[in-house]
Amino acid sequence: MKIDFATTMGRALEQIRAGQPGEATRTIQSALAPRGDAAPERPAAPPAAPTASDRQVEDAEILEDRPHPRPAPAPRPAVPRRGLREVVDALSRLKPASPRQPRGPAQRPATVEGSxxxxxxxxxxxxxxxxxxxxxxxxxxxxxxxxxxxxxxTQDPDDFAAGTNMNAHAERHGLIVAYPHQTRNHNAQGCWNWFRPGDQEAGQGEPALLSGLAREVAAEFSIGTERVFVAGLSAGGAMAATLGAAHPDVFAAVGIHSGLPPRAAQDVVSAFAAMRGETAGRRPAAIPVRTIVFHGLADGTVHPSNADAILAATRAEGSRNLDSGRTPAGRSYTRETVSSSTGRVLTQVWRIDGAGHAWAGGNRAGSYTDPAGPDASAELVRFFLERA
Incomplete structure (x- = not known):
């Protein structure tokens, strides 16, 4: 029986995107083995039952496309095994899958009259x-x-503004807020390229671009550098950490939600390792500015140990305090605070029990939010505006 080999390799790619790398490996190995020795494929394991964290970003979504788990396809007939050259040729003919569009609001976030x-x-x-x-x-x-x-x-400025409610906090506290847009022209999934060496240093790549944007807006509104801040979620949180390390001359404080420390990776492979919490042999860059961190302890996309790595990267010295609390929705958390001799908070890390990869206290109008809290946006603003 003649088998369409491109279809076979397409299935391997689909298995990877479905979170079944082992099955994909077996499919490819079957294709690479000598002809005439067909080996049956093992049926894929059924997907895990959906949980309350079904709005989280999947592991690979930080860097590549992976759809939500779905029922495995029915087993197909055994595939005749082919040579390496044929595998490469077949892969070169495959069309890339259409990227998944961001899950966000259909309209712009609400604003008040006059804003x-x-x-x-x-x-x-x-x-x-x-x-x-x-x-x-x-x-x-x-x-x-x-x-x-x-x-x-996979997000965009409107989605992020709606999910974080940051415009409402800006209205209340007199803040200007800028939401840069990282499109799929700059990264296949619209991620900030925190893991690329060319986008990790001062004066080059995305750090230079974003700090330049901040300088221009600050100059327009006559805002001093002591009042310019940056915050982000996930890949945006990792880039916020990078900006704090690379451009302390521009940003007075950073907020990192579900992110990673600066220079935690040098390529895609090490990025996935860092996201899994595997940081052996890598020393993140120091963050010399005030830093606030939020991380869910049930985050399956960026391992919670990255919050500890960020805390270590701040190298803040002072008195330490650990307290705990519970939100009105019943979500418990611990808060580790490092303060100066004058009592000013230098670094603060919120570890949130049961929370996944989502903006704490966010609005469901945006994607990747967890309304159970605590309110990360309110705490960010409080931290940023604290006087010396």
Whole structure:
């Protein structure tokens, strides 16, 4: 019987995207073995039952496309085994799968009368990005600060603004908020490229681009560098950490939600290892600015040990305090705080019991949010605006 080999390799790719790398390996090995010695495939294990964290980003989604688990296809007939050259040729003919579109709101996030939420663009020799800018309806005492908000993979500025409710906090506290847009032209899944060496250092790549954007907006609204902040989720959180390490001359404080420390990886392979919490042999870059961290202890995408690695990267010295609490929705958490001799909080790490890879206290109008709290956006603003 003649078998369409391209279809066979297509199935292997589909198994990878479905979270079945072992089955994909067996499929490819079957194709690579000598002809005439067919080996039956093992049926795929059934997918795990959905849980309350079904809105989380899957493991590979930080860097590549992987759809939600779905029922395994029925077993197919054994595949005749082929040579390596034939495998390569077949793979070269396969069309890439269509990328999954971000799961977010159909409309822009709500704004109050008199406020501005407008699309803009920034460009420099390091590249160009569109961004959304929120300006409160009234600033009687002038802007109190600028927050650069970096969305996660598959998200966009509108989605992230809606999910974090940051515009409402900006309205209340007189903050300007910029939401840069990382499109699929810059990364296959719209992720910030925190794991690439060319996007990890001051004066180059995305750190130079984003710090330049922040400088331009801060200058427009006469905001001093002591009031310029950056925060992000997942890949956006990792890039926020990178900006804190690379450009302390621009950002006074950083917020990292479900992210990783700066220079935790040098390529895609080490990025997945870092996301799994495998950091042996790698020393993250130091973050010399004030830092606040949020991480769910049930995060299956970015291992919670990365929160500890970020804390170590801050190298903050001072008195340490550990307390705990529970949100009105019943979500418990612990909060580790490092304070200076004057009592100012230098670093704070929130470890949230039972929370997955989602913005704590967020709005379900946006993707990857966990309304059970605590309210990460409110705590970010409190931390950013704390006076010396």
């Amino acid at each position: 501005r939420y407008e699309r803009r663009s920034f460009s420099c020799r390091h590249g160009a990005r569109d961004y959304m800018l929120y300006v409160p309806s009234a600033l009687p005492e002038g802007p109190q600060g600028l927050v650069l908000m970096l969305h996660g993979c």
